[in-house]
Amino acid sequence: MKRVIGLLAIVGAALTLAGCGITAKDIPYTTLEAKYGGPASHYMDLPGGLHVHYRDQGKADGPTVVLVHGFAASLHTWEPWVARLAPDYRVISLDLPGHGLTRAPDGYTAAQATNVVVVDELTRNLKAETFVIAGNSMxxxxxxxYALAHPERLRGLVLVDAAGWPRETKGNEKPPIVFKLLGNPVGRAFLRNINPRPLAARGLKSAYVDETIVTPALVDRYVELALAPGHRAILTSGRDGPQRRIDKSVFGTIKTPTLVMHGEADTVIDVSAGRGLASAIPGAKLITYPGVGHVPMEQIPDRSVADLKAFLASLPAT
Known part of the structure; x- marks a missing residue:
């Protein structure tokens, strides 16, 4: 009965949202590249028909930091960190398939393993032999x-409100409605077609916590990049089959020096997940931020970068 009630609630929410925004047409990549690309943007063709958007900025001969964005986001979310790291570090950021300005072929299915391959191929082609990898959320x-698959290439691992720790439901959690819709095949079907704008502002305000950051320009960026050809299909792919369950013990095999950063007011991934990761990864350092939501790199860039730099300075030289 609970499942039926839950399904009806999801259908009702989806119908309401669809009624508000109806459907939305794709926006051509040329239009999006003109608005959201720029002098720092580059593109690389990778196997499997991928045309990956990336930026390689900062001090060319400095230690390398690779930045990986979260679900439905793009490399733009790292701009506050890039600006602060650039004087001393080489900073590589990228759009994963289904996100930002990266193009993927029809029928492409998103998965953690394929994203790891994209990061590996891109960094190898850019001659980044060893680096620190930082990822937010997804x-x-x-x-x-990546740390499990290619530990020999990493100097450090930074997990910012990271996904992956087995979920433990909290009474105060109110994740954005988009994640509820993604958890059900009916909801996913609606998301593949409806205009994402009715979802965007509400979901972003919930994730960012500080609503002053959620400007019209930020909402436009999330909405318009989600309307890139094929993106909505990829964002909702890979969820209809059996879902992989993570055994907590896997994190105990990570040997890379690790920093875990987590906002204590995160409503998307509870801070208990960050504490769990830090306790499970040998030697990991945990920093939590009171009053901060899901994206510390945007909400508190100065403080989070200062903590990041202290961690980077503590790592053994290459």
Whole structure:
């Protein structure tokens, strides 16, 4: 009965949202590239028909930091960190398939493992032999999975409100409605077609906590990039089959020096997940931020970068 009631609630929410925004057409990549690209933007063709948007900025001969964004976000979310790291570090950021300005072929299915491959191929082609990888949310899941797959290439691992720790429901959690819709096949079907704008402002305000950061320009960026050809299909892909369950013990095998950063007011991934990761990864350092939500790198860039730099300075030289 609970499942039926839950399904009806999801259908009702989806119908309401669809009624508010109806459907939305794709926005051509050329239009999006003109608005959200720029002098720092570059593109790389990778196997499987991927045309990956990335930026390689900062001090060319400095230690390398690779930044991986979260679900439905883009490399733009890292701009506050890039600006503060650039004087001393080489900073590589990228748009994963289904996100930002990266193009993927029809039928592409998003997965953590394929995202790890994208990061690996891109960094190898850019001659970044060793680096520190930092990931936020879904990108945090990609980062720790990369640490498991390619520990020999990493100097450090930074998990920012990272996904992956087995979820423990909290009474005060109010995740954005988009995640509820993604958890159900009916909701996913609606998300593949409806205009994402009715979801965006509400979801972003919940995630960012500080509503002053959620400007019209930020909402436009999330909405318009989600309307890139094929993105809505990819964002809702890979969820209809059996879901992989993470055994907590896997994190105990990570040997890379690790920093875990987590906002204590995060409503998307509870701070208990950050504490769990830090306790499970040998030697990991945990920093939590009172009153901060899901994206510390944007909400408190100065403080979070200062903590990041202290961690980077503590790592052994290459």
């Amino acid at each position: 990108g945090g899941g990609v980062a720790w999975a």
